[in-house]
Amino acid sequence: MFDLAQINVWGTIAAAFATFALGAVWFSPVLFMKSWSESLAKNPKDMGSPVVAMGLTLVTTIVTAFALALLFQAGDIDTTGRGLLAGAIVGLGIAATSSLSDALFVGQVKRWWVIQVGFRIVGFIVMGAIIGASAPESHLRAMERKMEKAGVALPVPGTDSSSHAKDSVAQKP
Numbered sequence: 001m002f003d004l005a006q007i008n009v010w011g012t013i014a015a016a017f018a019t020f021a022l023g024a025v026w027f028s029p030v031l032f033m034k035s036w037s038e039s040l041a042k043n044p045k046d047m048g049s050p051v052v053a054m055g056l057t058l059v060t061t062i063v064t065a066f067a068l069a070l071l072f073q074a075g076d077i078d079t080t081g082r083g084l085l086a087g088a089i090v091g092l093g094i095a096a097t098s099s100l101s102d103a104l105f106v107g108q109v110k111r112w113w114v115i116q117v118g119f120r121i122v123g124f125i126v127m128g129a130i131i132g133a134s135a136p137e138s139h140l141r142a143m144e145r146k147m148e149k150a151g152v153a154l155p156v157p158g159t160d161s162s163s164h165a166k167d168s169v170a171q172k173p
Helices: 009-026 033-040 050-074 080-106 111-134 139-149 162-171
Strands: none
Touching: 009 050, 009 111, 033 111, 050 080, 050 111, 080 111
């Protein structure tokens, strides 16, 4: 079950704004604007209102950040490192692969897709790192810390502690 209290709202909004800012730089003349617009065979001035596009992009980026924060909360992802890794998995394993499938069906696997998906991957990594870093300590991690402090041995995943008892009983005559 999702626990909305385990989501840092301000950290999630910061992650959305950081990703939005990354997009502003990514698609600017400093980085990929010229190459991106050439791959579409369009002049940036012919692509509609940038104000509307940027406003809606900010809204969708905030929604994406909160969806990622919910997944992180459900998966006990509450550190920068775990956030980076999970962001990379979402970027590569979900965003890149699903958009490649779409691009293949419409014949758009070109420089455009590489620039777009590159932004999505880096964006999810940035978003994941910030959301992970700002997440409150998960209930599971807090319980583990309290058990260790109390001197209670935690079971090691992948081991069967009961097998040692069975072996010693089996060896008795």
